[in-house]
Amino acid sequence: MTSPYGPGLRHSHAEDVYAFLIGCSLIVMGLMCLHKAGLVTGGVAGIALLLSYLVPLTPGNLFTIINIPFLLFAIRAMGPQFALKTTIASFGITALASLLPNVLMLSYVQPLFAALFGGTVIGMGILSLARHQAGVGGTGVITLWLQKSRGINAGRVQIMIDAAILATSAFFLPWEKALLSAVSAFAMSSVLMVFHRPGRYIGH
Template sequence: MTSPYGPGLRHSHAEDVYAFLIGCSLIVMGLMCLHKAGLVTGGVAGIALLLSYLVPLTPGNLFTLINIPFLLFAIRAMGPQFALKTTIASFGITAFASVLPSVMNLSYVEPLFAALFGGTVIGMGILSLARHQAGVGGTGVMTLWLQKSRGINAGRVQIMIDAAIVATSAFFLPWEKALLSALSALAMSSVLMVFHRPGRYIGH
């Protein structure tokens, strides 16, 4: 099967599993940093974080619930293999979100560091999944589909979506946290914009 991101050798199942473990753990670690600092970010992660401040559900559980319609879209738009891997990644993130707090406790995270570090590691986690033909669901499915079908850079599209999410958060968060949330979303999307370009990665 030819990779939508360029020709190359197929990744083994072991490599896929390893990439999923890395990607899911990085995403959850970034979410923990942002949640502790009271920030949001872009994409479905940002939506889940924002809602977690408004309803009595954890970001991990909200992440899965929000993802359901996007996962259904992924089956039609990106194919069953991508949809299956994205579903596994989505539930993997939920599983890591329930396990990591029991092995790693964050008592304090400086908000500026949380914005930069949290956004960056979430972006690296998404990148790890994307290079193995998977996404985290949510808006990531839309951006990867646009890149695959239209050649539109995923990072640039994600920045526009993230801007709308962060703008919405300004109605619920203090202005300084809304600004830091924008910085976090920029850090996350910049990882995809710089490192997830067609032709740069030959495996799949």
């Protein structure tokens, strides 16, 4: 992966590891905030959160299960390197989601703050991974593939996918939580719309 500052400059393995730790940690922090407030968001994270309120599985475990078909698609659509890094990130998120509650516990998160902060930090986590040629799997694979292959803005595509996820969540959540979940999804996608544009530093 080349840097925008000059040809031939690549991230080192240490830089990739650091970015993965930051990205996965931010995503898990966002998930914890949203889950404590009983909200969902967009993408595979939102699907995992919504299902966690309906079935006896944690968001982290559901995250990995849902991701499997998308990771298989990533091998074909984005190449083995991206697929490998995305798989590592996916399982990293699952592992951190299991470990972080042992060192950090949330007793209360104000719902509007959870929506804004949770959505934003998840978006920043996705951005951190994307700039090191990885994704979190799920719908993110589709949006990044469309941006790479067709030049379609990843954030705008994500908003359309998120709209479908949020419309579904409205059947299972109280209206006020469904509304705040939409705020969360908008906050997450806005990060990608602003900072992850074609022609900027997008990891290729």
